[in-house]
Amino acid sequence: MTPPMDAMQATLYPSETSRVMAVLLQIARALEKRLEEGLEMVDLSVAKYSAIKHLALAGEPLALSELASRMVCVRSNITQLMGRLETDGLVQRVEDPRDRRCVRAELTPLGRERHAAGAKRVRQVQDEMAETLCGLDCAVLERALAALK
Amino acid sequence: MTPPMDAMQATLYPSETSRVMAVLLQIARALEKRLEEGLEMVDLSVAKYSAIKHLALAGEPLALSELASRMVCVRSNITQLMGRLETDGLVQRVEDPRDRRCVRAELTPLGRERHAAGAKRVRQVQDEMAETLCGLDCAVLERALAALK
DNA sequence: GCCCTACTGTACATATATGAATGACCGCCC
DNA sequence: GGGCGGTCATTCATATATGTACAGTAGGGC
Numbered sequence: 061m062t063p064p065m066d067a068m069q070a071t072l073y074p075s076e077t078s079r080v081m082a083v084l085l086q087i088a089r090a091l092e093k094r095l096e097e098g099l100e101m102v103d104l105s106v107a108k109y110s111a112i113k114h115l116a117l118a119g120e121p122l123a124l125s126e127l128a129s130r131m132v133c134v135r136s137n138i139t140q141l142m143g144r145l146e147t148d149g150l151v152q153r154v155e156d157p158r159d160r161r162c163v164r165a166e167l168t169p170l171g172r173e174r175h176a177a178g179a180k181r182v183r184q185v186q187d188e189m190a191e192t193l194c195g196l197d198c199a200v201l202e203r204a205l206a207a208l209k
Numbered sequence: 210m211t212p213p214m215d216a217m218q219a220t221l222y223p224s225e226t227s228r229v230m231a232v233l234l235q236i237a238r239a240l241e242k243r244l245e246e247g248l249e250m251v252d253l254s255v256a257k258y259s260a261i262k263h264l265a266l267a268g269e270p271l272a273l274s275e276l277a278s279r280m281v282c283v284r285s286n287i288t289q290l291m292g293r294l295e296t297d298g299l300v301q302r303v304e305d306p307r308d309r310r311c312v313r314a315e316l317t318p319l320g321r322e323r324h325a326a327g328a329k330r331v332r333q334v335q336d337e338m339a340e341t342l343c344g345l346d347c348a349v350l351e352r353a354l355a356a357l358k
Numbered sequence: 359g360c361c362c363t364a365c366t367g368t369a370c371a372t373a374t375a376t377g378a379a380t381g382a383c384c385g386c387c388c
Numbered sequence: 389g390g391g392c393g394g395t396c397a398t399t400c401a402t403a404t405a406t407g408t409a410c411a412g413t414a415g416g417g418c
Contacts, residue, residue, distance in 0.1 A: 084350065086354055198228055289374075
């Protein structure tokens, strides 16, 4: 589960902007919860799924730094996550003979299977959400996101 | 900082729903980051601000269970957060003579000041966001949120 | 060839969340 | 009035994030 944290969700500053921010944060929270619940059925967390998704997408072992970069998080986070993924048998660390600083993350066969199962669950959640989200204007949202970054 | 976790942010399932979900999650992430940065300037995290905001709103000491309920999180989280808030001198635990199971959280004078400072920062972030978010249709977002819950 | 800088992954401290288990306490029913 | 079930906060284990500090390695400039 991702944190709640409703700094915006209340009624202290009921301007329109405040309300929009609050609703956006709550929607994101609800979406993450759906994803978590879907992935939980195949023994994956959002973090773990994200990692094996990037590895599956890459099609080859990735340096942990590269994985951190693609997951938009710090390296020390990947160090920990890799530990849990190795414990689960989904990923293994492999040395890079060309650069001995490097450790690469490689999907195991089980990891590949699990990724497929997770992807199926994610697609299912998306299907369930389609009707709910179809009223939103994707282009407008994308413009907002671009302005926000 | 709130987790990144981009299960949806990629390109594997580029259906419209998937894209909308990805953008929503990224927008929320960016918003939280702005809030965190704003609150950081007054030595507050989003979690801490949320707690003292609820206490200020309530206008009286709240039982930790009640605070957990209002913050939509579990009690053990509040136990930890209260420890950090007490260390910061923003809040203190007070006993409830009428129910000795109860511990109530009471804002200190410093906590009240800090809440005011945090609220100012949050309003500032909202002002900065107003233009970016004004294109979004609040009513549509609210309908989506209602359907999601 | 050697040194300096930059990059790699990891270890550690910390913040934030969850859930399960525990012990204290309340209120009610008989 | 005594027991019993439910509620309270805390503790513990765990997952997920961050940032700092560190040791090892790579690689370029001299």
